[in-house]
Amino acid sequence: MSKNSSFEPQRELWQLAADEKAALLREELMSLWQQESVVCRVIAELDNGASRELGYPSTAALVAEVARTSPAAVRKLVARALALNPSRSVGGAEIPAVAPLTGEAATEGAISPLHVDGVVSALQAIPGTVPVEEREKTEKTLVDLARTATTAEVAEAGRRLRDTLDPDGAEPRDTPEPSxxxxxxxxxxxxxxxxxxxxxxxxxxxxxxxxxxxxxxxxxxxxxxxxxxxxxxxxxxxxxxxxxxxxxxxxxxTRGDIVVTIPLEVLQSGLGQACLDMVTAITASEARILACDCKVIPTVLGTDGQPLEYGRAKRVVTEGLRLMLAIRDRGCSFPGCTRKPRHCHAHQGVRQTGVLI
Structure with missing residues (x-):
């Protein structure tokens, strides 16, 4: 229990009535929120040059090491701290906080960190063209609401106020976002x-x-x-x-063009390797499967790889043979497969006809 708890230290939680437990929870949460506001003030001071003075690339990196966690895990906490507290310019002049009224309510323990995030998010979405007075009025409205409302209600109120202040919305991007x-x-x-x-x-x-x-x-x-x-x-x-x-x-x-280089005797025997698109090694068996549904253009190469003869394209599995397979098998011939003919390769069906491919 917190130091300011109104319950006697000698009483155990199980001895408290239900309404006392609920009141204690509220009191302890407010104490926790107050303590976080202190942490946020310290983080904001460290951001004013102290982090780099200690050799850290960012305030988040320093906070992460102190908390023994990752910078990503403390990023929201650091962003909250910088929004609620004033900072200093290079010359030492104080720069007002983004959400000073929200910081005051957080110091009281009257609003939770999630309420703070909701108010700050709404304020940051307001265009810079909106007068300072209107921005301050909006923050006060949201903070007053956050003292009694849920985080969802604060977020919805923030959207409504933003739409009121900026009915036209953000200007469209010159380049539309890719879909x-x-x-x-x-x-x-x-x-x-x-x-x-x-x-x-x-x-x-x-x-x-x-x-x-x-x-x-x-x-x-x-x-x-x-x-x-x-x-x-x-x-x-x-x-x-x-x-x-x-x-x-x-x-x-017609079909996609790929280049398969394979010695004729290897293609005929089905034993050995071929080369796909001059890069990938595949088996002779895989090359024969590719040949089933492709037009094959035979090319004779010399010992130094120079083309000596270039033939005409000829489809190994003709349209007539594909039609015969479709009529005979009515789809995939693999046991249990229900693929329709247009989704099938001819290789398995041709093998069952006894034709050597």
Whole structure:
């Protein structure tokens, strides 16, 4: 219990009536809030040059070391301290606090740190063109409300007051915020790691395509093909579908163009390795699978890698053969898979016909 507690030290908490416990909680919280306001004043003083004098790059770094935590963990506390307390210019002149009335209420222990954040956030959202008198009036209104209201009510009142003071809102940006981003990094082995952002509409469209394709198969082992793997496979199905579209912006205007370099005898035997896009090593078996749904352009290279002969493109799996597979299998031939024909590769079905690919 705090030093100013009105309850006798010899009484245990369990001996108190319910209303006494509630009153004690309120008293102790106010004491805690008062103590934080003292901490904030000390932090604000340290920010006036003392942190750098002690060799710290920022006040947050100093506070983090004293608190034995990370700068990110104390960032809100430091921001609160600087908003509630005055600072000094290089010449030593005092610069008024952003929210002086809020600081006074915090010193009394009348409002919580979360109430402080709500008031300060509302004040910082007010444009600089609003007169100082109106800003001060707004702070007083919010602080008076914070003494009895919830943090949510203070935040809502702050939004209403800001809209009243600035009915037109912030000026639009010259460059609109991007609603879709895609970033990727390609490794030396040809693999790609990517991330990005989609706005709600774009995200809904994407999930509408991905989710049906990412449904688990009956035979799926979650330890082998979990959710991430299923969505990765679904993403590649969409890429394959897009690449096969007649209007796809590929070099050949049909399937995506990739370069696979492999000795003829290795391709025929299925034993050995090939090179994908001059970078990535793949197996001969993987090269044969790629060849199923591609147009193959045979090229003869000399011993020094110079092209000696360049043939015509020829699709290994013809449209007629694909149609035959679709009629026969009505989709994926893998046990338990319900993929429709347009989502399937021809390799597995062709192998079952006895044709060597």
């Amino acid at each position: 879709r981003t895609f970033r990727y990094r390609q490794g030396k082995d040809g693999s790609i790691k990517f991330d990005g952002y989609l706005d709600p509409v774009s995200g809904a469209k994407t999930l509408a395509l991905l989710e049906p394709l990412a449904l688990p198969h009956k035979e799926d082992n979650p330890l082998v093909r979990g959710k991430a793997e299923r969505y990765g496979d679904a993403f590649m199905e969409i890429v394959d579908l897009a690449a096969s579209h007649p209007d796809a912006p590929n070099h050949s205007s």
